[in-house]
Amino acid sequence: MIFDDITDAIGHTPLVRLRVPAAEGVEVYAKLELQNPFGMKDRVAANIILEAKRVGALADGAHIVESSSGTMALGVALVGTSLGHPVHIVTDPRVDRMTLAKLRALGCEVHVVEAMTSHGWQSARIERLEQLMADLPGAFWPQQYGNPDNPGAYRRLAREVLDDLGAFDVLVGSVGSGGSLCGTSRALRESLPDLHVIGVDCVGSALFDQPDEPRRLQSGLGNSLLPKNLDRTLLDEVHWLNDHEAFAATRALAVEQRIFAGNTSGSVYRVLTDVARRAERGTRVVGIFPDRGDRYADTVYSDAFWASSGLTDLAVADVPEQVDYGTEVTRWSRAVNKSGLDLDRHLVFVEANTTGTGMIALDLAAGLGLRPVLLTGRPERYAGLAATGAEVLVCDTNSPSALRAAVQDRFRREELAGVVSTSDFYAPAVADLAAWLGLPRNPVDAVRTCRDKSLLRRRLAGAGVPQPRFAVLEEPVTPEAVAAAVAEVGLPCVVKPVDDSGSNLVRLCHDTAQVAAQADRVLAVRENVRGMPTARSVLVEQYARGPEFSVELFGLAGRTELVGVTRKSVTGGPHFVEHRHLFPAPLDPAVADALADVARRAVEAAGMALGATHTEVVLTDDGPAVVEVNPRLAGGMIPELIRLATGVELLEQQLRAAVGLPPDLAPSDSGCAGIAFLLAPAPGVLRAVDGVADAEALPGVAAVTVTARVGATVRPPVNAYDRLGHVIARGATPEEVDAVLTAALDRIDTRIEPEAGQ
Numbered sequence: 187m188i189f190d191d192i193t194d195a196i197g198h199t200p201l202v203r204l205r206v207p208a209a210e211g212v213e214v215y216a217k218l219e220l221q222n223p224f225g226m227k228d229r230v231a232a233n234i235i236l237e238a239k240r241v242g243a244l245a246d247g248a249h250i251v252e253s254s255s256g257t258m259a260l261g262v263a264l265v266g267t268s269l270g271h272p273v274h275i276v277t278d279p280r281v282d283r284m285t286l287a288k289l290r291a292l293g294c295e296v297h298v299v300e301a302m303t304s305h306g307w308q309s310a311r312i313e314r315l316e317q318l319m320a321d322l323p324g325a326f327w328p329q330q331y332g333n334p335d336n337p338g339a340y341r342r343l344a345r346e347v348l349d350d351l352g353a354f355d356v357l358v359g360s361v362g363s364g365g366s367l368c369g370t371s372r373a374l375r376e377s378l379p380d381l382h383v384i385g386v387d388c389v390g391s392a393l394f395d396q397p398d399e400p401r402r403l404q405s406g407l408g409n410s411l412l413p414k415n416l417d418r419t420l421l422d423e424v425h426w427l428n429d430h431e432a433f434a435a436t437r438a439l440a441v442e443q444r445i446f447a448g449n450t451s452g453s454v455y456r457v458l459t460d461v462a463r464r465a466e467r468g469t470r471v472v473g474i475f476p477d478r479g480d481r482y483a484d485t486v487y488s489d490a491f492w493a494s495s496g497l498t499d500l501a502v503a504d505v506p507e508q509v510d511y512g513t514e515v516t517r518w519s520r521a522v523n524k525s526g527l528d529l530d531r532h533l534v535f536v537e538a539n540t541t542g543t544g545m546i547a548l549d550l551a552a553g554l555g556l557r558p559v560l561l562t563g564r565p566e567r568y569a570g571l572a573a574t575g576a577e578v579l580v581c582d583t584n585s586p587s588a589l590r591a592a593v594q595d596r597f598r599r600e601e602l603a604g605v606v607s608t609s610d611f612y613a614p615a616v617a618d619l620a621a622w623l624g625l626p627r628n629p630v631d632a633v634r635t636c637r638d639k640s641l642l643r644r645r646l647a648g649a650g651v652p653q654p655r656f657a658v659l660e661e662p663v664t665p666e667a668v669a670a671a672v673a674e675v676g677l678p679c680v681v682k683p684v685d686d687s688g689s690n691l692v693r694l695c696h697d698t699a700q701v702a703a704q705a706d707r708v709l710a711v712r713e714n715v716r717g718m719p720t721a722r723s724v725l726v727e728q729y730a731r732g733p734e735f736s737v738e739l740f741g742l743a744g745r746t747e748l749v750g751v752t753r754k755s756v757t758g759g760p761h762f763v764e765h766r767h768l769f770p771a772p773l774d775p776a777v778a779d780a781l782a783d784v785a786r787r788a789v790e791a792a793g794m795a796l797g798a799t800h801t802e803v804v805l806t807d808d809g810p811a812v813v814e815v816n817p818r819l820a821g822g823m824i825p826e827l828i829r830l831a832t833g834v835e836l837l838e839q840q841l842r843a844a845v846g847l848p849p850d851l852a853p854s855d856s857g858c859a860g861i862a863f864l865l866a867p868a869p870g871v872l873r874a875v876d877g878v879a880d881a882e883a884l885p886g887v888a889a890v891t892v893t894a895r896v897g898a899t900v901r902p903p904v905n906a907y908d909r910l911g912h913v914i915a916r917g918a919t920p921e922e923v924d925a926v927l928t929a930a931l932d933r934i935d936t937r938i939e940p941e942a943g944q
């Protein structure tokens with residue numbers, strides 16, 4: 187296998203079968219991460235540093251500073267220096283001479299602390315690192331103990347094991363920073379939900395509610411502090427070995443399997459032998475072996491060190507003692523893991539919509555036993571936020587690095603249940619953040635495809651999904667490009683941004699001049715309503731004639747289930763603003779099935795797999811044609827219509843999907859519900875909205891809401907933001923609901939005065 191660079195050789199490590207005493211048919215494998223150029227942490231260093239450069243947290247040529255006494259130091263040195271960064275490693279006197287020689291050979295500056303502080307060597311190193319960060323402006327700290335790019339690095343390891351072995355039953359790994367075992371098991375459980383995960387710790391480590399003994403001799407596992415990356419909820423079982431047992435197991439690994447490894451691999455090996463001994467026929471077990479033995483020539487493999495350190499004074503167990511979790515241990519013991527069971531679990535919202543659904547979602551999260559957290563750049567945007575009781579973290583939500591920093595600084599990984607948003611502008615940010623954290627999510631590429639209508643059009647075309655003809659105009663738009671687009675799609679045509687929402691800047695054009703003018707209007711907008719840079723592209727598409735519908739689908743566990751079809755009414759051209767919805771749409775079953783089928787094909791072609799999608803479809807004379815696939819719940823209060831008509835709280839099901847809980851889409855009621863929006867008949871200043879109480883009193887009316895502020899300048903709608911409010915009604919039939927909505931609108935009078943000079 188040929189690589190262009192030493193860093194490209196990271197990964198691709200062998201999976202080796204071990205011969206250990208076990209029942210017939212039991213298979214035990216070692217994933218030899220020690221075969222990376224310098225060790226397992228090469229994966230971590232590469233992922234953290236490359237991701238930091240991608241999101242802008244690490245500038246070209248900036249200093250990199252890390253605290254490590256072993257393989258992480260070597261990984262950072264390998265990757266950092268390869269990419270042209272000065273690397274500083276803070277370590278302690280336990281660092282072995284081989285590692286020290288390698289670090290200095292690679293050109294690192296090594297800082298060795300002289301004495302332990304309040305929490306042992308770890309805290310002493312962190313204090314020195316913080317001083318270096320202050321002395322080196324712009325320096326980057328990989329923070330292996332708290333950076334989710336540490337466990338994220340092991341998604342590739344998980345894929346390698348699955349590709350090599352397929353399904354297996356038990357994963358055994360050491361626990362130090364929490365990265366390798368948590369990252370690997372989290373990724374594996376997406377394919378192997380019943381995987382049994384065993385963590386290997388050392389006596390004297392505080393990771394699993396044991397008393398801390400900072401003078402323990404083992405390195406590479408155990409900790410005096412609780413790392414943020416450690417997610418104890420992923421582990422089913424924990425083993426502890428003392429120094430004597432770990433060192434003896436490491437020597438046994440060399441003798442019995444011809445693998446010259448470090449004490450972390452030796453400890454994993456010893457636990458593998460116990461798992462194999464107890465395993466039933468047909469069980470497949472995989473252990474992760476992180477470290478090679480050259481660092482341990484003067485310790486593990488030195489008889490003189492054994493004699494001088496008093497290792498043999500420690501008791502040794504041939505098999506682990508089964509103990510209750512929380513029992514203090516001094517030799518090889520195992521327990522069912524019970525840590526993390528009483529943790530507060532948080533559901534993180536990246537912004538929200540401002541129509542009320544966002545605040546409802548925060549309340550629903552609390553009802554699911556989760557603590558809602560809102561990440562926002564402008565808390566004042568959200569009326570009623572304080573009443574939800576949600577924690578608010580203020581950060582630049584348009585910056586991936588700022589979002590990551592806010593989450594990383596505030597939470598330990600085991601405290602996070604999911605990431606979600608009720609604003610479609612932030613759907614890509616949610617997918618990216620959830621992928622970074624290894625939380626339930628849709629593929630980032632799928633969400634970005636849905637948010638960019640030009641990408642979606644191309645994806646649907648490749649999958650053969652019926653849709654309007656289309657062309658894409660890029661800046662600068664020339665008369666020739668406009669003429670070519672018009673020739674491609676025909677006239678009249680619809681011109682719109684590829685990445686906006688709420689019918690904003692959507693216009694029906696009847697000639698080439700109108701197309702060019704509307705394209706210029708779209709391209710003149712540099713930022714959307716949330717301050718995000720626009721895509722600077724224009725979609726020109728065939729005007730699809732026919733009644734409009736939206737198909738509400740919900741994906742989970744490889745299935746895409748139909749929630750229902752909504753009938754949509756829109757204003758006439760040149761602008762298309764939705765002004766009435768009815769759920770479920772009164773349709774012949776065959777037509778409803780055809781709409782659902784084309785929407786499902788579109789959603790699956792886009793790659794959406796988890797949670798709600800909102801697909802807009804026009805029923806043309808030639809059949810259904812997909813206009814948009816939105817990677818989110820429907821807007822326009824459609825989820826509320828679904829709740830009134832069927833009893834299904836779709837917003838709650840979306841939150842459940844975001845945290846990995848099964849949704850309940852089974853209807854408990856049957857009926858119809860609809861919404862009619864209040865629209866300004868003429869431009870001017872809104873002076874009053876009369877008749878609300880009379881409308882509310884009508885039988886069948888569920889709610890009347892005025893969203894426009896008295897005194898505000900209003901206009902006939904050119905986008906969804908121009909709507910003044912809405913009426914929601916429920917009834918037994920579509921005809922009944924339509925009649926109630928019309929009667930309610932007749933009772934409401936919006937008094938609008940012309941502005942001065944009009």
